Amino acid sequence: MLSTTEENYLKALLQLTLEQAEKGEAGTNELAAQLGVKPATANDMLKKLREKQLIHYEKYGKSSLTTEGKKRAIEVVRKHRLWETFLYEHLGFTWDEVHEVAEQLEHIQSSKLIDRLDQFLNYPSFDPHGDVIPTATGEMKIPAKKTLNEEEVGHHCKMVGVKDNSATFLQYVDKVGLRMNQPIRILSRQPYDELIEIEVNGQKSSVSPRFAENIVIVCNDCELQKKTD
Amino acid sequence: MLSTTEENYLKALLQLTLEQAEKGEAGTNELAAQLGVKPATANDMLKKLREKQLIHYEKYGKSSLTTEGKKRAIEVVRKHRLWETFLYEHLGFTWDEVHEVAEQLEHIQSSKLIDRLDQFLNYPSFDPHGDVIPTATGEMKIPAKKTLNEEEVGHHCKMVGVKDNSATFLQYVDKVGLRMNQPIRILSRQPYDELIEIEVNGQKSSVSPRFAENIVIVCNDCELQKKTD
DNA sequence: TATAAATGTTAGGCTAATCTAACAAAAATA
DNA sequence: TATTTTTGTTAGATTAGCCTAACATTTATA
Secondary structure, three states: OHHHHHHHHHHHHHHHHHEEEEEOOHHHHHHHHHHOOHHHHHHHHHHHHOOOOOOOOOOOOOOOOOOHHHHHHHHHHHHHHHHHHHHHHHOOOOOOOOOHHHHHHOOOOHHHHHHHHHHOOOOEEEOOOOEEEOOOOOOOOOOOOEEEEHHOOOEEEEEEEEEEOHHHHHHHHHHOOOOOOOEEEEEEEEEOOOOOEEOOEEEEEEEHHHHHOOOOEEEEOOEOOOOOO | OOOOHHHHHHHHHHHHHHOOOOOEEOHHHHHHHHHHHHHHHHHHHHHHHHHOOOOOOOOOOOOOOOHHHHHHHHHHHHHHHHHHHHHHOOOOOOOHHHHHHHHHOOOOOHHHHHHHHHHHHOOOOOOOOOEOOOOOOOOOOOOOEEHHOOOOOOOOOEEEEOOOHHHHHHHHHHOOOOOOOOOEEEEOOOOOOOOEEEEEEOOEEEEOHHOOOOOOEEEEEOEEOOOOO
16 A cells, blocks of 8 residues: 555656656656655655556656556546545535645545545546546546637536737737636627627636637537546 | 644543543553554653643653643544544445544544534534534533433434343343444334333334333433533 | 562664755756 | 756655563552
């Protein structure tokens, strides 16, 4: 069984390697910074986790998770996000309060507990931040990316990127109230001029198809694709 | 802030001192046994907890909780029993499965979490084992003891003792299906012969007032008395 | 009450996780 | 390419919580 600390290292490594998808590996200093410890400390742990066959690591090289290590890391993420969902939906915690407590709850050891919690929450796909909750089998179902213009009326989604990086466009995005990862709801689509009415953080706006085409979103209500990775 | 280990020592000390109510203090070996550690280990911790003003302790003497120490210990017990209630009532854990997981959950640090959980559970007075859940202010409301004969129809209670210790009586108690701490429900009281119909673990029985007078119970539906202690 | 048994304490060691300081290697840059 | 900067490693120390072995005190009992 892994210690809380070991679990945190695996989780941090997963986060870093997913963020910088190009390489799928992370450096010692980077990992240390992520965890708020000194590089020397992280270095010791890297050797220990290699011994346990949970990571790939060589002296002066970058680190990455083994299949087993990734499985373990994903379990921790699953627990974290299920607890966040519970705190948010059932105990009335706010969006920003859930993380800190979930950091503790994610290390409770009981597979029965987490499976029952999943069931209690009705097998949610997303946590309150809009992040995907891995399934019991360790799959991270990834929602398909598309543009805001392609999204259906009534659906909930969130912005994960933009296609146009001009200052003019970005300022406009800001004015509409769009922020990365913030939930967006499609209220309506005017048949006359194709203007899309959206709601973001309580603020309603109408945007043109031209604008919407440059906003990359993931849909929370659409079918998810299984990702074996 | 206290470590998980420190909290466990305080909790163990509370349990020991409440069990043996005569003295309100416990020995080093006893405490060590309760926690599954060696006396030498417990001895170190006793000194540490005395430094923190959480216990009274003198070399070669018995230990007891200070006011602050008792407050902290009761907080842990409160968390433990609220989590047990959650696991039992909402996640479908059985009576005997809840303890182990609650041992972990009781150390999660977040007063907001535990207060919200209390609210979510609708401020329960008893955990699934029938033990009293301390209030947010650290009071342990103690249910009044009375005999089964004095209990009202419709109420739920549990046996906490007997007044008659004869073999005949105890065998009868056993036959009726009564066990210590097991929930009992009063179904009816016959006006004609005063026979009391009770239900225990799904089994219905009728008992005489003479019998009922010798069963000591605590009522789960009656008003609780505040215990300042 | 003298001795044996039970209980409690101290000293010294171990491991996990952390640190600082000094050093080594790799990468960036002048 | 030579040098500087960044990145990574090692050695040695610290703290919490645990251990064993030896010793001290208290309590029980012959």
